[in-house]
């Protein structure tokens with residue numbers, strides 16, 4: 001009987017070790033791994049998956065017109081009248097769907113304007129959609145050298161993200177869903193004037209000046225941005241749209257982004273049969289874009305962006321005179337808009353009963369050193385137990 005008990009305990013310890021090592025192998029601490037199993041998120045999501053009522057309302061013709069209207073203002077270079085006129089138009093359009101305001105700031109002596117629009121503004125949890133609305137002052141990558149100091153239209157680089165966001169805002173605001181979350185739509189100024197190939201958009205400026213300023217100001221003056229129950233910590237996710245309107249759309253994986261958030265959105269894209277557009281092929285690239293100041297604060301971000309530096313990847317017009325309405329695809333606007341609306345429906349629909357948290361990656365448990373040390377300890381333990389039981393047997 002005693003021997004049987006010994007055998008039982010040793011088996012129990014072995015089974016525990018095997019489960020524990022398996023959970024470490026998955027890159028998660030054991031408890032987290034088991035608790036996500038209990039939350040039955042997946043069955044609920046797949047039940048709702050086929051309900052595309054919300055995402056089907058995305059009107060790509062309206063989104064396309066939103067690009068055209070921006071281009072009609074002219075070049076939206078920071079500090080110009082065209083830039084301010086475009087900002088005022090976005091602001092007044094967005095006021096149809098909720099609150100919207102300009103947040104003015106200066107870089108050097110140039111007046112800039114970020115815009116924040118809020119739909120359902122009083123809920124403490126916040127989802128942010130963002131894009132830049134300024135257009136680049138130079139075409140430094142144009143094959144025609146004489147055009148490299150001339151401004152670009154920015155139909156895709158700037159215009160497309162703004163256009164898709166405005167249409168998403170319209171659908172969400174007009175939906176009859178009793179959302180339990182606040183939707184913010186941020187239109188950044190001063191994103192696209194940094195230095196490239198020896199040519200600056202505006203001398204001395206960096207990339208992403210508008211979002212960098214906003215994050216600094218959010219931390220310094222939170223009351224200007226947040227309701228009482230809101231803070232940087234109640235931002236559930238931040239999704240950036242950058243060049244979402246070119247044909248042959250194919251989004252990349254960006255290294256600042258939250259893996260869980262990216263997987264959620266990409267899997268939804270794939271389930272809508274946009275498999276080429278949302279590939280999860282394991283390749284990751286690092287890009288400085290307007291999501292980085294937010295990612296650096298631990299906010300789960302996703303940058304929907306293409307391989308803009310690769311002229312063989314389907315959209316070779318980045319920072320050239322080719323970034324115009326002729327190289328925009330209404331279908332790409334549709335693909336982006338539908339996927340994000342479906343993500344919103346499946347993630348934030350109050351029928352789900354809770355708001356999914358995109359946990360930031362646990363760098364301690366997923367670091368190769370800790371995994372290696374864990375495997376070593378487990379190996380030694382198993383060897384010791386086997387040795388002990390073997391020596392008892394003989």
Ligand SMILES: [Zn+2]
Pocket residue numbers: 136157192319
């Ligand atoms: Zn750009």
